[in-house]
Amino acid sequence: MFSSEWLLPERKEKMRKLYEKREILFAVLWIIAYCFVMAPIKGEFGYASVVMLLVLFLFAAGITIFVKRNHLEAKYGLDKWPGNTKRYLYFIPMWILATGNLWDGFALSYQGMAQVIAVLSMILVGYVEEMLFRGFLFRAMLSKDNTVTAIVVSSVTFGMGHIVNLIAGQASFETAVQIVFAVSWGFILTMVCYKSGSILPCIIAHAMIDVFSLFGTDNAAADWIYIGVTIITAIVYCIYLSRIKMPENAK
Numbered sequence: 001m002f003s004s005e006w007l008l009p010e011r012k013e014k015m016r017k018l019y020e021k022r023e024i025l026f027a028v029l030w031i032i033a034y035c036f037v038m039a040p041i042k043g044e045f046g047y048a049s050v051v052m053l054l055v056l057f058l059f060a061a062g063i064t065i066f067v068k069r070n071h072l073e074a075k076y077g078l079d080k081w082p083g084n085t086k087r088y089l090y091f092i093p094m095w096i097l098a099t100g101n102l103w104d105g106f107a108l109s110y111q112g113m114a115q116v117i118a119v120l121s122m123i124l125v126g127y128v129e130e131m132l133f134r135g136f137l138f139r140a141m142l143s144k145d146n147t148v149t150a151i152v153v154s155s156v157t158f159g160m161g162h163i164v165n166l167i168a169g170q171a172s173f174e175t176a177v178q179i180v181f182a183v184s185w186g187f188i189l190t191m192v193c194y195k196s197g198s199i200l201p202c203i204i205a206h207a208m209i210d211v212f213s214l215f216g217t218d219n220a221a222a223d224w225i226y227i228g229v230t231i232i233t234a235i236v237y238c239i240y241l242s243r244i245k246m247p248e249n250a251k
Contacts, residue, residue: 027136047121048114056124063131076135082196087244091201093237097230098208104222109214118214126207133158134193134202154190159183181227184234191241
C-alpha cells in the first residue's frame, strides 16, 4: 500500500475518485488496511520496534497528504480548536479518563530508546486511528444525514477494531474487555468530535491514553476500576454532550 507506486499521480487520482464516489467504502478500506497491516507487525515486533514506528509514520503521512492535497482540513476538524470550551466542561471528563492507565502506579514498559520509540508510535496511533474513525468513517456516514447511525457505527467499529489483538495473539477475554472499554471511549471521542466540530481534542486524548499505557503498572483491580469508571463516564458525559446545541460552523 505504501510503495512508490502509491504516490504516483494516477494512484492519487484513483483515491480521489473513490473518495468522491464512495466515501464510506474509502473509509472502510483504510480501516481494513490499517487493521490487517498493523496486527501482524504488532504481534511480531511490538510498539518499541522501529518497524512499527515506520509503518505508523507511513499511514500518518498518507492520511495527512491526502487531506492536505484535497483541502479537507476543515471537514475533518483539523483546522481549529473548539471555541467556548466551557460548553464541553473544558473536556475535563475526557482528560481525567485519559490518565487512567496511570491510576495503578508508575513503571516504564521499556528502557532507553525503546521507550522513546514506543511513545512516538503511540502518538502516531492516536492520530491515525482518530483520522480513520472520527475523520474518514464518521464524516462519510454523517454526510448521509443519519447522525445517530454515524455516531454508533463510528464508536462501535472503533471498539471492534481492537479484535485485531486476537490476531496478534492476545487472550480472548482480555480482548473482549478491551473492546467494551474501547467502545465506551469511541462514544466519548465521537461525541466530542461531532459537537465541537474539531478532531484535535480527540487526537490528543487518544494519544494520551496510549502513551500513558507505557508508563503504568499492571494491576488488575485498578484496571477494572478504570474500565468501570470509563463506562459510567461515557454514559453521563455523552448524555450531557447530546444536549448541547452545536455551533453553526461545526455542522
